[in-house]
Amino acid sequence: MTSSDTETNTSESTETTKDDTVAEKIADAVTVATTSDVATTTVEEEDPQTVVFSLVGFFLAYIPLVGVIVNAIAVVKAGKEGFDLFLAKWGLVLAILSTVGALILVGLGFWIGLEAGRSGM
The missing domain is CATH 1.20.5 (Single alpha-helices involved in coiled-coils or other helix-helix interfaces)
Structure with missing residues (x-):
């Protein structure tokens, strides 16, 4: 080679x-x-119970105290399980706003009733 x-x-x-x-x-x-x-x-799947709480809470947001309770449960469950449920948070905000609004209306009605009673005497 x-x-x-x-x-x-x-x-x-x-x-x-x-x-x-x-x-x-x-x-x-x-x-x-x-x-x-x-x-x-x-991708982790969301717990069906948390989703149901979110939906029910969102629909019950306009019933003053019930909406706050159900939405608070949904937000806590979502937080513990690591899910970010947009619907639960918005339901809680709407429930709090409707509860505050209802309390304002009840207070306003009470005040108007007292004023009407005073002027009628």
């Missing part, structure tokens, strides 16, 4: 080793990427 034949064989085996190394690195990268995609796309 001549020295040029030896150099050619050596360079071919080096290229094959480099190709195998690159292929292994690519395979490892694909495996890591696939594993990380699976981990990030896992």
Whole structure:
């Protein structure tokens, strides 16, 4: 064998080793990427009871005290389970506003009744 034949064989085996190394690195990268995609796309399902509390609470938000209680339960359950329920929070806000509004109307009616009683005597 001549020295040029030896150099050619050596360079071919080096290229094959480099190709195998690159292929292994690519395979490892694909495996890591696939594993990380699976981990990030896992979605927890919401508890049906929490969703039901949110919906019922949202619909009962205009019944002053009942709406506050049911929505408070829904928000607490969602917080404990790690869910972010937009509907439960809005239901609680609406229930608090309707309760405050009802108390204002009752107070206003009481005040008007007292004024009417005083002026009638």
